[in-house]
Amino acid sequence: MDLSSYTKPRNEVTGHLQQLGHNNMSAVERNQQVSSTTCNEVARMVVKFLVDCGLKDANLDPGHLSLAFEYAYEPLLRFWRDFDLTGVVQAISERFPNWRSAVQNAEQTGEDVLCEVEAIVFCHALDEANAEMLMALPPQARPKGRAATSEWIFAELQKRGLAIELIFARRDGYTCGEVALEVVRCLENAAVGLEYERLGTKVARLLRRRNLDAQKSAQHLALRSDL
Structure with a gap:
């Protein structure tokens, strides 16, 4: 996803983050990881979320996939703009080989789901x-x-x-300013070694934790009933 024409030269931003980070990994170094190790890790984390939440092929709708992406989020300067959706979908398809046909109904197809999640990533x-x-x-x-x-x-x-970007920015009133400020806080906290969870990431992690807890409780009850 190439939005390079959308922003000012990134050296101003990365320089600011480097000053914040002092001895931490520089923003440039962190940003370079997106194209290699991070892309693979993102795909792995997306699949991990879907599996840990106990989801099946038919559950892979835009809402659940969006939460999986949020769970995999890393505070990198170009995380979403360099998001390898093709690689992520390939990893999902390897674990859930029948998801495209399973999600198909009278209102949507597998391709419709992909179009919607692509729009989510774009936003x-x-x-x-x-x-x-x-x-x-x-x-x-x-x-x-x-x-x-x-x-x-x-x-x-x-x-x-x-x-086009202006139309998207105005789509929800003043939401774009609120979200941009949240991203800034996330990136600048990461630059000094502090964790700051975006709202979407926080919701995704909470959902996964609750599902894992529910699965453990069910397993515990099943063991007790077998005694």
Whole structure:
């Protein structure tokens, strides 16, 4: 997914993250991992989420796949823009070989599911690019709050002639500013070695944990009933 024309040169942003990170792995080094090890790890984590939640082929709808992507999220500068959807789908298909036919019904096909999750990833990529634009500004020069941040994003996109991106940014009022600020917090906390969970990631991890707990309880009850 190439949104390189959407952002300012990334050296401004990566330089800022390197200053934040001091002796931690630089943002550039972290970003380079996306194209190799991280892509494989993302695919593995997506499948792990689906299996741990006890999902079957027929359960692989856009909602569950989106949560699986959130579970696999890593605080990398271009995580969503470099997201290897083809590789992830291949890994899913190896573990759930019949999912495309299993999800098919009167309202959707396997291809419909893929189109919807591709749109979800694309929207995440746009939000991530908005965050990168913010991070190119000195912290003291950044707009404050969701409304002011959204207005700044609207103006910046319009100034750059990015009409499609502007339509997406305006799709939910001032949500784009709120999401961009969340991504900034996530990336800047990661740069100093602190964990900050995005809301989607937090929900996905909670869902997985609850499903695993439910499975353990069911196994425990089954063992007791066999005694």
